[in-house]
Amino acid sequence: MASAPPSQSTRTVLVGAQVEQRSTDVVIESGIVAAIESGSRPRASDTVIDARGGVLLPGLHDHHLHLLAEAAAARSVACGPPQVRNEAQLRAALRGAPGDGWVRGVGYHESVAGALDRARLDAWVPNRPVRIQHRTGALWMLSSRALAALGSLAGVPGVERDANGAPTGRLFRVDRLLRERIPPESQDLAELGARLASLGVTGVSDATAHNGSEELALLTEAADRGDLPQRIWMLGSESLPSSAGARTSRGPLKVLLDDSELPELGTLAARLRAAHAAGRACAIHCVTRAQLFLALAALEDAGAREGDRIEHASLAPPETLPRLAALRATVVTQPAFVHARGDDYLRDVDPSDQPWLYRLRAFDEAGVPLAAGTDAPYGPLDPWLAMRAAVARRTQSGAVLGAGEAITPERALALFTTPLESPGDRPRMIAPGIPADLCLLHVPWQQARTQLSRALVAATWIGGRLAWRSGELRS
Helix, strand or coil, X not given: CCCCCCCCCCCEEEEEEEECCEEEEEEEECCEEEEEECXXXXXXXXXXXXXXCCEEEXXXXXXXXXXXXXXXXXXXXXXXXXXXXXXXXXXXXXXXXXXXXXXXXXXXXXXXXXCCCHXXXXXXXXXXXXXXXXXXXXXXXXXXXXXXXXXXXXXCCCEXXXXXXXXEEEEECCHHHHHHHCCCCCCCHHHHHHHHHHCCEEEEEXXXXXXXXXXXXXXXXXXXXXXCCCEXXXXXXXXXXXXXXXXXXXXXXXXXXXXXXXXXXXXXXXXXXXXXXXXXCEEEEECCXXXXXXXXXXXXXXXXCCCCEEEECCECCHHHHHHHHHHCCEEEECCHHHHHCHHHHHHHCCCXXXXXXXXXXXXXXXXXXXXXXXXXXXXXXXXXXXXXXXXXXXXXXXXXXXXXXXXXXXXXXXXXXXXXXXXXXXXXXXXXXXXXXXXXXXXXXXXXXXXXXXXXXXXXXECCEEXXXXXXXXX
């Protein structure tokens, strides 16, 4: 099932669900959990679902992803591992792209074919405009036809140029420019909403730095239509409006740091201070050692505010832990990268830094608030895969990365069940009176904790409405 939520005119009774290690019945009514009681007597008009002992969980919250980019990626050509691993495969994928207009590629990494520029793309696909996004999301690589379609790039920051001043086709942090100058494509947000619901996800934090009024309006309209049934907490720029819809709300200021153009400490601290004065927390993107140290210094200078976040904290040396704990800044990390990119890290990252990659247990032991997201489309859109990686710390090849950072399945689940607007806080619990944002699994937790698989999701309710159910669930 993958459609707009049905009517909420009747109560739903889940019979024989596991809640807090016991079998019970759960009544959903008027958008909340109305009762948890064994031996309930359903009314004739109730929708009755046999949970068959499956565990009922709070709906998952993906605390860091990019909705519009993920929707676009679903229509794009995969250009990196694991689908594409060498130049011949990349050429074939680009040439085989359907249609006759723009070719949009995603997920590229230099391990496939080295650095790409306009000349190489022109040789591979001479008759169509091509743009390929690096897997980090920071770099776009464009062919000559694509550059011509953009028009003048004079004075545009982030445009790499050759010795003669001509664009090489490598453009950094130009997502808004591309959106403004390339004809818009249809956004199938309903398909994305259904995929998220099938994973048990009932709320998301969109962490796109340039989110503003346009993005808020688009996502609010999709939520109001039911295309995106999830609750949406939007990070974004200073221009992101505070008013939103019934299921969309404004979150912290997203601050994007790049090693190539790091701001002065005073400049960054002033930006954080201004956001705090306006009543907003700050979420600072930190994927390198330099970025994390700068972010910590700026927060210490500006003064931390409740709700301040460090996004990723990809590399966190031991000396950063007491500073993070003192600031009470929440780390929102992505353990799935241990699986998806771990083999690359083991090959490319200095061995002395590898123990500090995508840490988990160390943050917990230091008292640093911790939550998790997928970073989709730059990471796999599967919180269950992220949980498995958090527990096993295994790469795609089966190697172990950072064994000392492994956590229990219960703790891994908790990273995705903290409140949407307070990541890293106490995990939500199933109790009468809470919003009926729920995820039912096919099996009890004792079995689920050994698998942590998306295949276990039986049904998802958002605000008491059934957003997704598997074909195996009986009613």
